[in-house]
Amino acid sequence: MNEITLSPLDHAIAAKMTVPGDKSISHRAVIFSSLAKGTSHVSNFLAGEDCMRTIQVFRELGVEIEQSSTELVIKSEGIASLKEAERPVYFGNSGTTARLVTGVLAALPLFTTCYGDDSLAKRPMDRIVLPLQQMGAKIDGRCEGSYLPLAIHGTSLQGITYDMPVKSAQVKSAILLAGMLSSGETTIIEQVKTRDHTEQMLPQFGVDLTVKDRKVTIQGGQEPVPADLTVPGDISSAAFFLAAAAIVPDSHITIKDVGLNPTRTGLIKALEMMGADILVKETRRIGGEPVGNVEIKYKELSGAHIEGELIPSLIDELPILALVATQANGKTIIGDAGELRVKETDRIAAVAQVLTSFGAEVEEKQDGLIIQGKSSLKGTVVDSYMDHRIGMMIAIASLIAEGKTVLTNGQCIDISYPGFFKDLESLKK
Numbered sequence: 295m296n297e298i299t300l301s302p303l304d305h306a307i308a309a310k311m312t313v314p315g316d317k318s319i320s321h322r323a324v325i326f327s328s329l330a331k332g333t334s335h336v337s338n339f340l341a342g343e344d345c346m347r348t349i350q351v352f353r354e355l356g357v358e359i360e361q362s363s364t365e366l367v368i369k370s371e372g373i374a375s376l377k378e379a380e381r382p383v384y385f386g387n388s389g390t391t392a393r394l395v396t397g398v399l400a401a402l403p404l405f406t407t408c409y410g411d412d413s414l415a416k417r418p419m420d421r422i423v424l425p426l427q428q429m430g431a432k433i434d435g436r437c438e439g440s441y442l443p444l445a446i447h448g449t450s451l452q453g454i455t456y457d458m459p460v461k462s463a464q465v466k467s468a469i470l471l472a473g474m475l476s477s478g479e480t481t482i483i484e485q486v487k488t489r490d491h492t493e494q495m496l497p498q499f500g501v502d503l504t505v506k507d508r509k510v511t512i513q514g515g516q517e518p519v520p521a522d523l524t525v526p527g528d529i530s531s532a533a534f535f536l537a538a539a540a541i542v543p544d545s546h547i548t549i550k551d552v553g554l555n556p557t558r559t560g561l562i563k564a565l566e567m568m569g570a571d572i573l574v575k576e577t578r579r580i581g582g583e584p585v586g587n588v589e590i591k592y593k594e595l596s597g598a599h600i601e602g603e604l605i606p607s608l609i610d611e612l613p614i615l616a617l618v619a620t621q622a623n624g625k626t627i628i629g630d631a632g633e634l635r636v637k638e639t640d641r642i643a644a645v646a647q648v649l650t651s652f653g654a655e656v657e658e659k660q661d662g663l664i665i666q667g668k669s670s671l672k673g674t675v676v677d678s679y680m681d682h683r684i685g686m687m688i689a690i691a692s693l694i695a696e697g698k699t700v701l702t703n704g705q706c707i708d709i710s711y712p713g714f715f716k717d718l719e720s721l722k723k
């Protein structure tokens with residue numbers, strides 16, 4: 295078993311840093327470029343394991359993708375040229391790959407079988423299979439299409455109007471991509487606006503869609519055209535270092551060139567609600583995406599209620615926010631976050647177990663957590679649950695925990711943040 299021993303910090307943090315490219319945008323850049331006839335270029339691509347799965351899938355479908363570190367050159371002959379994969383395609387640990395790619399493959403005249411790792415095999419696929427079937431898709435799968443593996447008998451689809459029962463950008467994106475490749479019009483109605491990278495990026499690839507409040511409409515029969523794009527830093531990765539500065543007294547961190555899309559910046563809002571001293575400065579826009587610097591200075595925090603419409607905009611940041619809450623004055627309540635139970639692991643249970651083993655007082659609720667503040671954390675032996683975000687949360691907790699922390703199975707952090715431990719080490723200098 296992989297073991298990493300981590301020591302607490304003996305000084306405040308003073309750092310200016312960047313984080314790797316955004317995972318959601320990197321996946322979409324590969325998918326949209328692979329469907330566009332011609333050559334696309336992507337800079338600052340996130341070469342983490344999940345996004346590498348998306349590259350591998352499109353290579354197996356016949357797209358030529360050259361990768362040199364974080365630079366990609368994607369050469370495609372367009373939608374009609376995609377060929378059937380000779381083997382089952384592997385989505386690894388990546389929910390985004392699984393949902394978005396299934397949306398594409400359901401609408402193309404190809405037969406594909408696909409599967410994932412032990413974690414992905416437990417994550418729900420019916421949330422996309424059912425609406426795709428309403429569009430005419432022919433998909434078989436384990437437990438009647440509720441879980442991977444799936445067999446996708448791609449075919450012509452018809453557009454639908456779909457009122458999404460789950461708050462999920464992956465579902466929205468899967469149906470929009472299928473809609474783009476269908477006949478007729480597809481409209482998605484969301485209960486709460488989720489991350490909108492698909493809506494921001496498709497027009498960069500020449501695809502028309504209209505967005506009106508929580509309603510997105512796309513016309514079928516559109517083929518993307520190639521584009522050149524630069525991926526901003528991932529706010530979900532920056533979150534771990536913003537949290538470090540929020541809990542290590544007297545610290546000060548600036549994260550540069552990070553994506554500031556308002557559908558992703560819920561963590562900044564939540565930290566502000568807790569009283570944090572944060573300065574956000576937008577410096578430019580790349581495509582539809584605002585990008586800039588986030589500066590945070592340590593300040594005593596207070597507990598807050600984190601729930602409702604805020605949740606989708608910080609869904610992946612809730613584990614690290616829970617750690618921050620253990621150091622605030624008073625109680626923090628996280629609610630309306632039942633989606634956390636169907637991530638890489640059950641993140642409600644995992645966060646409660648990990649923080650409790652560090653000595654914090656955390657109560658698990660069906661759709662959230664209640665966290666008592668001002669806990670003194672003590673180093674312990676603790677597992678990542680093979681979940682990259684839980685692994686990084688443990689590593690940040692070790693900075694303030696008394697004594698040594700031993701993180702087991704921390705290698706999964708490469709899924710979204712290759713180079714995380716190097717960046718963590720740089721805080722110790």
Ligand SMILES: O=C(O)C1=C[C@@H](OP(=O)(O)O)[C@@H](O)[C@H](O)C1
Nearest residue numbers: 318390461462463464465609610
């Ligand atoms: O669309 C995306 O890129 C993502 C959407 C979210 O998942 P859900 O759609 O399941 O909420 C998020 O948790 C995931 O990390 C990436």
Ligand SMILES: C=C(OP(=O)(O)O)C(=O)O
Nearest residue numbers: 387388389390610637683
């Ligand atoms: C939930 C996540 O990703 P995915 O759904 O793509 O596996 C995540 O990165 O936290």
